[in-house]
Amino acid sequence: MDLQPPASNTTPRRRGRPPKSANGFSETREALLRAGVEVLTEKGFSATGIDQILSRVGVPKGSFYHFFPSKEAFGSALIERYAGYFARKLDRFLLDESQPPLQRLRNFVADAGGGMARFEFRRGCLVGNLGQETASLPDTLRQQLAAVFADWEERVAACLEAARSDGAIAADADCQRLANCFWIGWEGAVLRAKLEASSRPLEVFADFFFTGLPR
Amino acid sequence: MDLQPPASNTTPRRRGRPPKSANGFSETREALLRAGVEVLTEKGFSATGIDQILSRVGVPKGSFYHFFPSKEAFGSALIERYAGYFARKLDRFLLDESQPPLQRLRNFVADAGGGMARFEFRRGCLVGNLGQETASLPDTLRQQLAAVFADWEERVAACLEAARSDGAIAADADCQRLANCFWIGWEGAVLRAKLEASSRPLEVFADFFFTGLPR
């Protein structure tokens, strides 16, 4: 059903203790994380088996459990990595001083739509995916996910505050709350975009959000 | 981890061909569907094993595969049942002529929040849950889910049109699109409500939706 190129063995992988080189960095560990994010953004946590990721990068189980004590810990590392990657991307847009604040957020939205299209709407948001699985997930992951949302919300709120300072939105606008609304709806939009294999839900929601902003 | 009352054997279950009675209706089949909806609204499709449902209602595997040819078919039946149940609930609110149209929608929102609280925010929306799993789901289910959303959207759109006729929202409002927005955001809100174990996201989004409606 879901074939993957089984092992893009760039370096055919050598056993034994590796040369120390750039420290704190493991080629294998990195490959596992990269593949993990890819697969989990598609299928979520419980629908993904460790073996799937292993065979995708051509890494044996021993290596996996050398780097990660459990699937849960792996998931946690994935969330952390994804959150970091995403926060940087967010900042790239939201702190872009060459654009007015609201336009920055619009640019992010447009970019996200393009990103989903690039993977034919099979990949969604890792945090949203795992968030949906709350009930069958260890509680530590749940808290971690909530924290990530709080962080993203902060960044959007800051951007909205900049818009407020510019007079682009009403002076009495509750930016924190609006940022909350944005992410609530956005995750719903990503879900629908996957389901319909279209970026329309993203656009529809974004339009609604921007026109709904208090003036 | 997740203990369930293992077999609430009201009728201790008899083998052999059952008496015909009210036709097209099987006690066992019904129990499986009921339990299926309960569990899948919590954990989704792939995180749920058939055995979980079986032991919950005290039904052997043979019976399951007598009534449903596969897990996929079972899932499909669950969606159908849930969609029907939900459509009736929706109508109960949205066609309530004793209330002005927008208030009907508000009432639905309030009821949904109460419903989620009743199960400590562990259960979400079956359609949303499975929608998230798109990538690891058979395509027939995906289409079925999309159809369900289309149906719900229709019902909300009709309600919004009634509001438009009453002059509660702008005469040039695109009700279909607004209904689309509602469900996009609503599913996101349900997701967040589960994650934060709070009905706040539901309220926050609903407020935003109603104040964002064109006048």
Add this chain to the structure above:
DNA sequence: AGAGAAATTAGACCGACTGTCTCAATAAAT
């Protein structure tokens, strides 16, 4: 240079569980 110690790979292996299927036992309907 040599002797450990440490890090990583390799994959067999475990028990539990997955979805599916078979088949006999039973009971009602015909």
Add this chain to the structure above:
DNA sequence: ATTTATTGAGACAGTCGGTCTAATTTCTCT
């Protein structure tokens, strides 16, 4: 008496997350 519907138990092959140990390589310490 035969057919039909359902139950009950369990076999089946496969997968799951996870453990274990041996093999291999490089590190560090003397």
